[in-house]
Amino acid sequence: MFGSHRIKLDPKLLERAQRCAERGGYATVEEFITHAVERACVALEESGNDDELKRRLKGLGYLS
Amino acid sequence: MGVFALGVVLAWPSEAGAYIGPGAGFALLSSFFGVLATIVLGLLSLVRWPFRVARLAWRRRRSGRRRMGADRVRRLIIVGFDGQDPRLTDAALKAGKLPHFAALAKRGCYHRLRTTCPPVSPVAWSSFATGTNPGRHGIFDFLTRDPRTYLPLISSTRIQAATRVLRLGPYRIPLGKPDIQLLRRSKPFWSLLGDAGVWSTVLRVPITFPPDRFNGAQLSAMAAPDLLGTQGTFLLYTTRPSGERFKEGGIRIPLTFTGDRAETRITGPNNPLRAGEPPLEIVMRIARAPAGAKAVTIELPELRLTLTLPLGELSEWIPIAFRAAPLVKVRGLCRMQLTECGEHVSIYVTPLSLDPERPAMPISHPSYYASYLAARIGPFSTLGLAEDTWALNEGVIDDATFLRQAWDIDTERQRMFFAALDRLREGTLTCVFDATDRVQHMFWRQLDGSKKGDDPISEQYRRNDAFLGEVVSRLREGDLLMVLSDHGFNAFRRGVNLNRWLLDHGYLALKADRDGRAEWLEDIDWSRTRAYALGLSGLFLNIAGREAHGIVQPGEETARLKAELIKGLTGLPDGETQRAIHAMFDARVIYDGPYVDQAPDLIVGYERGYRVSWDCASGVVAGPVIEDNVKAWSGDHCIDPSLVPGVFFCSRPIANADPALIDIAPTALALFGLDAPRHMQGRPLFER
Numbered sequence: 246m247f248g249s250h251r252i253k254l255d256p257k258l259l260e261r262a263q264r265c266a267e268r269g270g271y272a273t274v275e276e277f278i279t280h281a282v283e284r285a286c287v288a289l290e291e292s293g294n295d296d297e298l299k300r301r302l303k304g305l306g307y308l309s
Numbered sequence: 310m311g312v313f314a315l316g317v318v319l320a321w322p323s324e325a326g327a328y329i330g331p332g333a334g335f336a337l338l339s340s341f342f343g344v345l346a347t348i349v350l351g352l353l354s355l356v357r358w359p360f361r362v363a364r365l366a367w368r369r370r371r372s373g374r375r376r377m378g379a380d381r382v383r384r385l386i387i388v389g390f391d392g393q394d395p396r397l398t399d400a401a402l403k404a405g406k407l408p409h410f411a412a413l414a415k416r417g418c419y420h421r422l423r424t425t426c427p428p429v430s431p432v433a434w435s436s437f438a439t440g441t442n443p444g445r446h447g448i449f450d451f452l453t454r455d456p457r458t459y460l461p462l463i464s465s466t467r468i469q470a471a472t473r474v475l476r477l478g479p480y481r482i483p484l485g486k487p488d489i490q491l492l493r494r495s496k497p498f499w500s501l502l503g504d505a506g507v508w509s510t511v512l513r514v515p516i517t518f519p520p521d522r523f524n525g526a527q528l529s530a531m532a533a534p535d536l537l538g539t540q541g542t543f544l545l546y547t548t549r550p551s552g553e554r555f556k557e558g559g560i561r562i563p564l565t566f567t568g569d570r571a572e573t574r575i576t577g578p579n580n581p582l583r584a585g586e587p588p589l590e591i592v593m594r595i596a597r598a599p600a601g602a603k604a605v606t607i608e609l610p611e612l613r614l615t616l617t618l619p620l621g622e623l624s625e626w627i628p629i630a631f632r633a634a635p636l637v638k639v640r641g642l643c644r645m646q647l648t649e650c651g652e653h654v655s656i657y658v659t660p661l662s663l664d665p666e667r668p669a670m671p672i673s674h675p676s677y678y679a680s681y682l683a684a685r686i687g688p689f690s691t692l693g694l695a696e697d698t699w700a701l702n703e704g705v706i707d708d709a710t711f712l713r714q715a716w717d718i719d720t721e722r723q724r725m726f727f728a729a730l731d732r733l734r735e736g737t738l739t740c741v742f743d744a745t746d747r748v749q750h751m752f753w754r755q756l757d758g759s760k761k762g763d764d765p766i767s768e769q770y771r772r773n774d775a776f777l778g779e780v781v782s783r784l785r786e787g788d789l790l791m792v793l794s795d796h797g798f799n800a801f802r803r804g805v806n807l808n809r810w811l812l813d814h815g816y817l818a819l820k821a822d823r824d825g826r827a828e829w830l831e832d833i834d835w836s837r838t839r840a841y842a843l844g845l846s847g848l849f850l851n852i853a854g855r856e857a858h859g860i861v862q863p864g865e866e867t868a869r870l871k872a873e874l875i876k877g878l879t880g881l882p883d884g885e886t887q888r889a890i891h892a893m894f895d896a897r898v899i900y901d902g903p904y905v906d907q908a909p910d911l912i913v914g915y916e917r918g919y920r921v922s923w924d925c926a927s928g929v930v931a932g933p934v935i936e937d938n939v940k941a942w943s944g945d946h947c948i949d950p951s952l953v954p955g956v957f958f959c960s961r962p963i964a965n966a967d968p969a970l971i972d973i974a975p976t977a978l979a980l981f982g983l984d985a986p987r988h989m990q991g992r993p994l995f996e997r
Contacts, residue, residue, distance in 0.1 A: 276495070287457075
């Protein structure tokens, strides 16, 4: 309820995105756009805290 | 009305709940805003009710659902027994030990159920939910890696701290919630049904943390952390001197008695509401029972709680609360056991589970659903992997205690299942029971020696059968029941360290001054490494432009390296007569979809009796290529998927003699008159 925002997209681009989402095996065009934005962000962001990442795995039964 | 509500809020300020993310900080709901928001939301809900009813009716009309026909049901009930194996099921059926399964097979059908590659729960249940292969839902293992750092990540959840903080003296008030995201992509069938106005209740299906938001109710499961933000960290308070750390899953806390009394602390998560984020703690006082009785008294003064722990008895759930700031508490649950009480005293404490009544993280949808369930059935474990396998592996608890814990959790699950079933008038109910998986992991070692079926695994199958009998007795006309497992099981006798094999064959190199013993691939020299293994089944190539220090060029060089590794590892010998690897799979061949580039490049299909070694799974290179598994964790399923299909029972015969896990989602849609969307790859199991 408080967590989503509307972003304006050119209608023609949205049409293209819808076609690509279907062709690419995405469930929805929102999923396609989210994936595209996330990939772009990952390329620009720094990764997380190393120790914190490892700590979160602690206790996972399949690992030693 | 608003003035009245405000008056109520101001007159009765109550204690606030805190919302935490592991290492991510609290999003504070102050008592004032919390109560005010509740009242306002309640009023809004009343005002919105007629609109919601109209919207639901509109959705149903618009959804294109076909009218009731012979293939339609009123209630679809799916019971998942994680890991129930068809070979053990067949043997027990033949011996007449599973009368209710036999009756269900006779009334409807029983088949093997094709699983996913790899056959591990996060992958398999994600395909179950979405009707897609992993390339379309993006979950390929328990773990994935960050190609920028080569570090492991939980594959299904991303957690980031709230970034904006308000500083008030010693306090730091995060302005917003931590960002906790479910990374399973595509769309589960319960969301699609919800869009068409069909209600679903989804209980403890793996890879639902944080929960989906849809027209229905859901309780999270696998990957939901404990209060410390880990996948489960037990505590051992002990007077036994030991410099050793537990290899995994637990913390040893030294205990010193003065006379018959000792004082220590239970440590919770760090407190991000305070500068420096000190750990939250509560005092725990321990007193030996008088006259040499084998018991201790535990006092938690801040909680005004005192209890007696007799030797060897696992306590009921104990509520724990850490005070993070005035009027802000972080709540959890734990169980305790006095494991020895002689010359030395040791007390085992289970991982601190989030309290479902006031969860510190989002573990249900709607958010109050966990509290509702707690009110209906009492406290229950909310940890993703709730059974404490590491405490048994480390010898901190014994077999009987582990089984008590596993079966208590199983009973909790049964009670929440029936609470949901009794209230479901139309729609779907899906519930996954984990005990079969956990008991087989920990007690396969007893299966070979069992002559009379008196081993815990046989007992677990009989428990499943008795539960099934109870479920069948509550079915109504128009109900359809499916009972299924995500994969089967096998012995885990020998572990394979792929990283060591890669080192020996020149595909992986160590840094000059390292011996390969460090975890999480820390000793690897990436400038000379072409391939590495991480997780339970995956082998990654160190591809230039993808990995931070990649050296393998995409295209021809990558294809050549893949072919080399497939040839080298398929049929990997173990001694003269045994083979450790049944088949190797190229991700680009077996998967399709938008997330294939996140998959390991190769998936290893181990033979029966083998699995990735403990060391390799955590990124250690040193040690032998193949070694014995000596842990209590003696059964596994992370092998070639063709060797570990699941089971599928249904109260109605199906048209497909070779069903697969990805067929369940489109079948669920079809049973409510919906066509499967184009991205779904499974096929409905019933003829139209």
